[in-house]
Amino acid sequence: MPRSSTTEIKEKKISTQHRQPVYDVHLLFPVLFLVGIGIVMVYSASSAVALKRFGTDYFFLKKQGLFALLGIVVLVICCHVPYRIYGFLTYPLLILALLSLLAIQATGFGYSAGGSTRWLRFGAFTFQPSEFVRIAVIIYLAYSLNKKMGHLRSYSVGVLPHMIVFGTFSGLMILQPDFGSVVIFGALTWIMLFAGGVRFLHLFSSFVLAVPIAYFLMFNAAYRIRRIMAFVNPWQFPSDEGYQMIHSFMAFGTGGIWGSGIGKGYQKLFYLPEPHTDFIFSVIGEELGFLGVLSILVLYCLILWRGFNIAINVQDIFGSLVAIGLTTALGLQVCINVGVTLGLLPTKGLALPFLSYGGSSLLSNMASMGILMNIGASGRKKPK
C-alpha cells in the first residue's frame, strides 16, 4: 500500500521535527539581535542622564543587561509551557490583571513618574502592570472568541462582552493616565475581533461609537490638545509641546544615511527627553542613521511575518488567536512608538519592544515571544 507508506514517511518526518528544539530561529534571532542592539543603545542613550542622576553612567546599562538575561529565561520558560494552559487560566489571569490595575489606584504601592501613575512599587522594584495586562487581555479575547466561534455574528455575543472588558480596563488606564496603552488595547481588541470573524458592520459601528469617546478624552485634557496641535505643526511650539518632536526630527536629520556613530549623538544629551525609553528610536536614528533605522524595521518585520505565519499555520483556533494577538500587540507598539518619533503620530508614552529601557516591557515582550514559539512548535507537532 503505497499511500499509507507515504503518510508513514510524513509522520516520521514530523516526529523527527518534533525532536528538534522548539526554539524557532526565525523568531529567536531577530529577537536576540534586537535585545543586543537595545542594550548597546540604552547605554549610549542613557549614560549622560545616568551620570547626572545617579553618578554612574552604567546605571541603566546594568539594569537593562540584567533584565535581558531574565528576559531570556522567561522566553525559554514560556517556550516550554504548553500554551493551552493559558486557556484554563483565562479568568484568573484577567482578574489578576484587573486587580493589579486597581492596586495602582487603590493601594499605597502605586508609583508615579513623569506625571502619571503607571507603576506598582515594591521596595526598589517597580513594575508596570499594563505590560502584563496586555497578555492577559489577549488570552481572554482568544479564549472568548474561540469559545463563541459560530455565534460571533451576533452583536451581543461577538462584540459587547469584549467591549465591556476593554472599557473596564481602559477606564482604569485613563485614570493613570496612559492614553497610549488605551489606544493599543483598543486597536488590539478591534483587530482580534476582526480576525475572529466578527461582522464588519459591528466592527465599524463600534469604531464610530469610539470616535466621540476618543474625541471627548482628547479634548478634555488641555495637555492632549496641545499635544495634538504640536503634532500638526511642532515648529510652532519649539519650547514646549513641540520640543520633543523637534529634537526627535533633529536626531533623525543629523543621523542622515550613515549615522553619527554609536555614542556620538548629541540629542540624547538632555535635548531629547527620555532618550533611553520613549525616544530611543530617535537616538538610533541619529547614531546609526537611516541604515540602522532600516535594519531595525526589517528585524521587526521578520518577527511580524513569522508571528502571522504561525497564526495561519496553527490548526487550533485558540492558539491562532493568541498568536494574532501577541503579534498584533508587538506590531502596534512598534508602529506607534516609531510613528511618534518620526512625527507620524502625536506623542504617547510607549516603549519600543526589546529596545527601550524598561524591565516590564522587555519581560512581557520576551514572554510573548516565548508563547508564540510554543504555539508555532505545537502547530508543527499536530498537523490536522
Added chain:
Amino acid sequence: MKLRIATIGLIFGLCISAIMARAVYLQVFYGTKLSQRAAQQYEKSFISRGMRGTVYDRKFRTMAVSIDVPSIAAYPRQIEKTGQIAKALARELQVDRKALYQKLKSKKSFVWVMRKVSPKQTLRVKNLKFKGVGFIPERRRFYPNKTLAGQILGFSGIDGRGLEGLEFYYNSYLEGSRGTFKTVRDALGREFGGENGAHARYTGGNLILTIDQTIQYITESALAESVKKYSAKSGIAIVMAPETGGVLAMAHYPFFNPNSFKEFNKMTWRNRAITDPFEPGSTLKMFTVAGALETGEITPNSIFFCENGAYRIGRNTVHDTHPYGWLTLQDIVKYSSNIGAVKVSQSLGPERLYNNLKAFGFGKRTGIDFPGETPGRLSHFKRWSKIDAGAIAFGQGISVSAIQLITAVSAIANEGQLMAPFVVQGITNSQGRIVKSFHPRKVRQVVTKKNAMHLKKMMQMVVEPGGTGVKAAVGSFSVGGKTGTAQKVGKNGTYAKGKYIASFVGFAPIEKPKIAVLFVVDEPKKKHYGGTVAAPAFRKITQETLNYLNIAPENKTDTLTARLENGAAG
C-alpha cells in the same frame, strides 16, 4: 480566518512602509537642514586665540611651552551661602577670606576667584561642588628648566603676550592666531569636547634656538660658581659658535625664574649680555693690534718701547702692572701692556683705530634678534682728546656690550670674517614644518685671513707660561684668549677705586675654533685680575663644552706639555 490574518499582516506592512518613507524623508532628503538646525543649538562658537608656540633649544629640547590650566571664577548672583563658600575657597586656595567675601558678595555677574590654579587645587575646589563657582580653561606659560636661560627666554604675561626676552621679540610668531573655536554643549548648557583638531590651526609658531641647553647649563654653573666665589655683584657669560655667529649659551647672574618672574627683582629680568654696556679693558687691545696688522706697516715682531711702566700723555699718566722696556707686538698682547697698546695706537692714528673698531662692530648694534640691544659707546675720533686715543686702545673710554665683544673675537677666530650673531635659527608651524629659517650671515671680512692667523697665535701666547691668561689653558685643547681687567667708572665720572670688571675672552681649538667664550665678572672682591677671576671659569666652560660637543682632544704630547706647563705655572 486566514484571509483576515493576511489582511492584518498587509495593514502592518503598509504602516511600516509609511514609516520607512517618513524615515527616508527625514534622514535623506530633509537631513541636512535638520542637522544644521540641530547644530545651531548644540554648537557654540567663540573667537579666541590659539595656543602659544613652544620654544626649543637646538636639539629640540623644550625650553618654554604653553599648557592648559583652569582658572576659578564665580558668578556672585548664583551664590547663596556666600560666607560658607568664601571660607572654604579661601582655605583651599590660600587667599584672603575677607577680600574674597567682598568679591562674592558683589552684584557683578562674573568675578575671578583665582587665575591659573594648580591641578591639585582645581580638583579640591571641584570636589566642593559649590553652586555658582565655575572653571574657565586658560593657558599658562611653563618654563621646564626654571632659571636656566631665563634671561634669553624672557616671559609672557597673564594675557599670554610676551613681555621680555625672546618671548617679547618673537611674540608675533609665537602668539596663536585669533580664530573661531567651536564647543559643543548639552541641553543643560554644559560645554564639552569640541573640535580639538581645529585648535592646531590657530596654534602659534615654535622657535628653534641656537642655544644648547647643556652648554647653557655648563655656562650658568661656572658663572654662578665664580660670582659666588669672588662675592661679585654679577656676571655675564656667552658661548658662541664663531663659524656661524650662533649663540650657544648666554647667561647673566643673578638668574631669575620666568615661571615666577614677579618674585624676582626686575633688574634680573634683563639679558645684560645684550642690553648693558661696560668698559672692556684689555680685551680690547686685540682689536687695536688687529688694526695695526691691517695697516701692513706693523708685523707681530715689530717692537715698541714701553717706557718702563709709566707714560705721560698731557696731564695723565698711563701705567703698566709690571714695567717693560722694548716689547714686540705679540709680547704687548701676551703681557697686556697698556703703554704698548698706546704706542701701537699712536702709530695707527685715531682715524684708523676708530675705523678698525667700527669694522669689528663696536659702537653699533650687532642686530641680534633680541630686544633692548645697546650700541655701546664709541665716540667719533674727531671728538677724541689726546688721552682718549690712547685709552681706547687698551679699552678705556669705550663701552661695549658682551655680545659685541664675543662677536668681534669670533671674527678673529673665524679667519677674519665677522658673522652676525643670532639666537633663533628657525621657526616652525604647529605641524612642525619650517616656516622661516635664519642662516648664518657674514657681515664683513674685518681682517685678512693671514692677520687673523697672527692674532690667533698671539692670543694663544696669552695662555702660555708668562702670559696673563695662563689659567685659561685647557689641558687637552689648544686655546687662545685675552684677559681684561677694567676699573669701573664711578658716579662722579672718575674711575672708582677697588671696583673692577674682570673678564676673559677666548676660543678653542686654535686651529679651527668651534667655540668662542666670553666670561665677565662684575666687581669681584679679594681678587680682580681677569686672568685670576675669569680665566679659570673660561677654562672650565671651554673644557666641558668641547667634551660635550665631542670634539677630539688634540694630540697627547700637547696635552702632556700643557699639563706640565700648567703645573709649573701653578
